[in-house]
Amino acid sequence: MTLVNLTGIQAGDFSLLADDHSPEEGAAVAVPLSRLTDEGDDFFKVAGPVGAVLTTDTNHADLAPLMNKLAFVVVDFPAFGDGRGFSLAVRLRKDLGFKGEIRATGPVIPDQALFLLRAGFDTVEVADERAEAFKAALKRFDSFYQTDYTGQVSLAHARHKATEERKAS
Amino acid sequence: MARKIKGPQMIVANRLLDGRVVFLKADGGWSAVAADAAVAADEAGVDALEALAQKSADDNFVLSIEVIDATERDGKPYPAHMKFAMQALGPSVRPDLGYQVSPAWEQTDL
Amino acid sequence: MYAYDKYDHALVNARVEEFRDQVNRRVKGELTEEEFRPLRLMNGLYLQLHAYMLRVAVPYGTLNGTQMRKLAHIARKYDKGYGHFTTRQNIQYNWPKLSETPDILQELADVEMHAIQTSGNCIRNVTTDQFAGATADEVADPRPYAELIRQWSTFHPEFSFLPRKFKIAITGADIDRAAVKWHDIGLVVKKNDAGEIGFEVLVGGGMGRTPVIAKTIRDFLPEKDLLSYLEAILRVYNEQGRRDNKYKARIKILVDALGADEYARQTEEEWQKIKDQPIDFPAEEAARIKAYFAPPPLQVLSDDVPAVDELAKKNFLFAAWLQNNTNQHKVPGHVNVTISLKPHGGIPGDATAEQMDLVAALADEYSQGELRISHEQNLILPHVAKKDLPAIWTDLDEAGLGIPNAGLLTDIIACPGLDYCSLANARSIPLAQQLGKRFDDFKRLQDIGPLKIKISGCINSCGHHHAGHIGILGVDRKGEENYQLLLGGSGAEDASKAAILGPGFDENGIIDAVEKVVAVYLGEREEGEEFLATYRRVGPQVFKEAVYDAR
Numbered sequence A: 001m002t003l004v005n006l007t008g009i010q011a012g013d014f015s016l017l018a019d020d021h022s023p024e025e026g027a028a029v030a031v032p033l034s035r036l037t038d039e040g041d042d043f044f045k046v047a048g049p050v051g052a053v054l055t056t057d058t059n060h061a062d063l064a065p066l067m068n069k070l071a072f073v074v075v076d077f078p079a080f081g082d083g084r085g086f087s088l089a090v091r092l093r094k095d096l097g098f099k100g101e102i103r104a105t106g107p108v109i110p111d112q113a114l115f116l117l118r119a120g121f122d123t124v125e126v127a128d129e130r131a132e133a134f135k136a137a138l139k140r141f142d143s144f145y146q147t148d149y150t151g152q153v154s155l156a157h158a159r160h161k162a163t164e165e166r167k168a169s
Numbered sequence B: 001m002a003r004k005i006k007g008p009q010m011i012v013a014n015r016l017l018d019g020r021v022v023f024l025k026a027d028g029g030w031s032a033v034a035a036d037a038a039v040a041a042d043e044a045g046v047d048a049l050e051a052l053a054q055k056s057a058d059d060n061f062v063l064s065i066e067v068i069d070a071t072e073r074d075g076k077p078y079p080a081h082m083k084f085a086m087q088a089l090g091p092s093v094r095p096d097l098g099y100q101v102s103p104a105w106e107q108t109d110l
Numbered sequence C: 001m002y003a004y005d006k007y008d009h010a011l012v013n014a015r016v017e018e019f020r021d022q023v024n025r026r027v028k029g030e031l032t033e034e035e036f037r038p039l040r041l042m043n044g045l046y047l048q049l050h051a052y053m054l055r056v057a058v059p060y061g062t063l064n065g066t067q068m069r070k071l072a073h074i075a076r077k078y079d080k081g082y083g084h085f086t087t088r089q090n091i092q093y094n095w096p097k098l099s100e101t102p103d104i105l106q107e108l109a110d111v112e113m114h115a116i117q118t119s120g121n122c123i124r125n126v127t128t129d130q131f132a133g134a135t136a137d138e139v140a141d142p143r144p145y146a147e148l149i150r151q152w153s154t155f156h157p158e159f160s161f162l163p164r165k166f167k168i169a170i171t172g173a174d175i176d177r178a179a180v181k182w183h184d185i186g187l188v189v190k191k192n193d194a195g196e197i198g199f200e201v202l203v204g205g206g207m208g209r210t211p212v213i214a215k216t217i218r219d220f221l222p223e224k225d226l227l228s229y230l231e232a233i234l235r236v237y238n239e240q241g242r243r244d245n246k247y248k249a250r251i252k253i254l255v256d257a258l259g260a261d262e263y264a265r266q267t268e269e270e271w272q273k274i275k276d277q278p279i280d281f282p283a284e285e286a287a288r289i290k291a292y293f294a295p296p297p298l299q300v301l302s303d304d305v306p307a308v309d310e311l312a313k314k315n316f317l318f319a320a321w322l323q324n325n326t327n328q329h330k331v332p333g334h335v336n337v338t339i340s341l342k343p344h345g346g347i348p349g350d351a352t353a354e355q356m357d358l359v360a361a362l363a364d365e366y367s368q369g370e371l372r373i374s375h376e377q378n379l380i381l382p383h384v385a386k387k388d389l390p391a392i393w394t395d396l397d398e399a400g401l402g403i404p405n406a407g408l409l410t411d412i413i414a415c416p417g418l419d420y421c422s423l424a425n426a427r428s429i430p431l432a433q434q435l436g437k438r439f440d441d442f443k444r445l446q447d448i449g450p451l452k453i454k455i456s457g458c459i460n461s462c463g464h465h466h467a468g469h470i471g472i473l474g475v476d477r478k479g480e481e482n483y484q485l486l487l488g489g490s491g492a493e494d495a496s497k498a499a500i501l502g503p504g505f506d507e508n509g510i511i512d513a514v515e516k517v518v519a520v521y522l523g524e525r526e527e528g529e530e531f532l533a534t535y536r537r538v539g540p541q542v543f544k545e546a547v548y549d550a551r
């Protein structure tokens, strides 16, 4: 597997915590959300950076109590067509104000690279032979019709910004 | 894979590059004409044909492989059901331009 | 008409290159068919029975002569000389090669057209009234909003992998010619008491195996809030729409499960959170786009044109055409002409490259270079001066396009059915052809009056049979084609679901049954009463008796 960095974030180096294992002291671990919600403060004290592994059917409201404890989030796509993963990332940025790394895992495809980026993902774990296609796909489009929650403003605005700037100068 | 079949079977697919309907021949090649199709009478035969077809799919030559009931027309293999007979001939409402007009392989820029 | 700016051009061109790359990767085996399929679908490319099928969008059904000529050129060069205009204001080509589709898409991009999101589980081509911006009964031209939605929904980062396809329709007229109540989202342009423009918003309409008429979730949404409100609707759907069963994945099922009130509440709650973000178009952008749809500079002319009246007196077919195939324009002395693609015995919605070229030439000469496609699979010349009608009709008639049957029994919507479609149970087109032959008498058709027959080859309902005054549904009965008869549907502002009348028929039987239904109507109707009104008044029983008792 290769990690493709979409945003240039400092990508986390962590491992998936096996079921019924406790984290080693200071270790960066990714833990399924179902387990994290049951863990007490001790868990977070022992471990280093903790991230939640989310299924795409996660209700973002369930994450709210964990927000200040999570260093990163992994959204695990069961299939590339499961678009809930995109809304989940949007919710993390928009409604939960999450600033940490959001990673996509699972069978996402290179042609989704820009969608992932614009929905709020930072990194994607991909099969080695696909890494290049992912990077190429990131360069395909450079203007967009929608305002998103990662700072991209829609063409509907950008078109007139240009006019305004011209007027100003 | 064990399977139960009700009668003779043949395989139809579409060619990847142009979508054209093709029937699997006994040698693993494909023909635009249903009459050239290989027909399997038993389960083992169907499995063997399917493996041949799958190889073509793996080679990115065909897609949408279907194992279909076969019957005979003029003593030659022919799809038993209307939908696949339609595939053998082309749209019934445009007899002027379906495969019935030029069933042979057309030279395409494959 | 909207014209691309450099950004729009760059985007469609980039899309063509992306698809070219995807096709190459598929051919080389770097993409499996499973992975490639949604990508090709999002570029309008299906695999059908005989070949690939390419569905090209005609955004909100508006195109110009140059674009129509390009469609003709594509039919000639890459296909078999014809195309099929669909109920979703698209055109489908039935024989393109995968290897050539990137070239076709490039040719389309050259004339500001595309096949983006004409299929797949994404927001599809937005459809509207074929007379938008030209009809007398309109609050405002809905097309600027359709264009704003087209742009917003194109390559949406969050809504490109929805549970299922998503169709939005918008109308600005009192008479609903866009079937908005049968769409996932229906929008009706309205003016409030203060004279401001806004939208009534309906959600959850759809056909398929569970036909549902959309419900209003907001009576008046201010114009400026359109996109953020749509985003809220879509987010609720993307998160909660079912993904375990594709027949239950449409928004109509979610709206039904939650209840329209709850759907409205959740939408409202989400909308409140986002409505002040810069999601909506700024006023300058709305103004920029509206400017492209400014009404053409038509002179006010007299509605009395003696030459037209004279020809109508002499020629019954022209008179019928005048009555059925023209719609009053908002500028006096002008009409919108419906060019029927329903010749008796022909294939509904099909047009040859030559016919497309002719229509393009007529558009350049008589209709400000503009053309429309209707959801009833016909072509429209908008903004035509009444005095030009005799010349137009003569040209059309010579090319087999002067059929005076718009809105009549033989103006049939039919899906491709088993002749082309891999999902079909039965053929649809031959039924339309048979009906055309059975009712090939314009005096009789004229007497029967407005009657919409809609035929689908399977329960997916691409032929809108649920919304037909008479609907016909093809089913598979022990391997044989069989047809169910439905009565009483409507796709208009008085939308209703057609109901199955009784057991199905074979091909000949269904044609006979339609004839009996029509006979009952003629016997029962009151002065000036149209078919649907009679059916609604007398109910199904008389029809049932006539159709089934004598069997």
Ligand code: HEM
Binding pocket: C046, C048, C053, C085, C086, C087, C088, C092, C164, C182, C183, C205, C206, C207, C208, C209, C246, C247, C250, C414, C415, C416, C420, C421, C422, C423, C460, C461, C462, C463, C464
């Ligand atoms: C030939 C290939 C086609 C295929 C494979 C196809 C497939 C489908 C499917 C699967 C549905 C059901 C969707 C659902 O219930 O969720 C559907 C609905 C529909 N299709 Fe098609 N279709 C085809 C052609 C057409 C054509 C030619 C038209 C226009 C004439 C069309 C217009 C529609 C419409 C209006 C609906 C109903 C919308 C609704 O479900 O609410 N389709 N199609």
Ligand code: SF4
Binding pocket: C415, C416, C417, C418, C421, C422, C423, C424, C425, C456, C457, C458, C459, C460, C461, C462, C463
């Ligand atoms: S209604 Fe059925 S048969 Fe007709 S085009 Fe749609 S999917 Fe095909």
